[in-house]
Amino acid sequence: MNTTTIAAAQMPADWRDFLALTKPRVMTLVVFTGLCGMLAAPATVHPVIGFTAILCIALGAGAAAALNMWYEADIDAVMKRTASRPIPAGRMDRQTALHFGVGLAFFAVLLMQLAVNTLAAAILTISILFYVLVYTVWLKRRTPQNIVIGGAAGAFPALIGWAAATGRVDVLPVLLFAVVFLWTPPHFWALALFVRTDYGKAGVPMLPVVAGERTTRAQILLYTLPMAGAAVAPWPMGLTGAVYGLAATLLSGLFLLLALRVAVSRETDQAKMKPERQLFAFSIVYLFALFGALVADRWVFA
């Protein structure tokens, strides 16, 4: 091979771009809920096996994110927020991202099965396939409820963490799944109200763009109600103690109040949307505090 052919070859992608492909910031939430699901489970896990389970959840989420970027390179290219991602910016070709995502997904699932258990590996597989096929490929560009579907993918880690520790799926982790699932739409739509996005330009039907702000405000409240119900439910059902019960009641009450304020507001000037900003900021605190309280509850009453 002479020097001209080497020089004509494409520049291999930087390792940092592979890291960017896994959406590390989304991964932190996934790791946190997965860890809480595991710590809240009534079973003790060997620390190394526990670490491996969380690692597999993180790698699975990273694989799903990479496959999402592989598929959505066309959308990402036209939106300001995503135009600098590795593929649309031209630092990586699509096929590299596809190979990386598929390889990482197989590795995560195989390791989960060999080191942890089959149920956790099975749910991890479902969550990756759900995010990539059902959300990214099938529904994201077809329905304004797309974010609801995406929320289900984000809700799996708590379930996987629990399954990794116990080898079972019980009522409590299913309720936790419901909380994250129902939490995602108010969280995301609050942001969509006060940040002008260019999803419209990319042809993605986001609710505020397609159905208008009034519908979005109503839907925020509509999802918050069952979310609060699912969050508080473990206490009266006897699945958790008062530490979690009181925290969940307080946090969910505050969330409802903030959502109600957003629902009745008719503000259209994005600079003046303070309640929307507060709801969005609180929604993040809410999830971390709720899951933190669950673990604290388990450790207090253990």
Place this chain on the structure above:
Amino acid sequence: MSERPSDEEIRRRQRSRALAMALILGALVVLFYGISIAKMAVHQ
């Protein structure tokens, strides 16, 4: 990828990727060792 990268640039990129890969493989060796020990402890 608009400009044609020089040989040195490509080599430098390959070196940093190889280093990252080596570190990951090293970490996996440690992890698999830990998992093996943990599994043996559980099954005793």
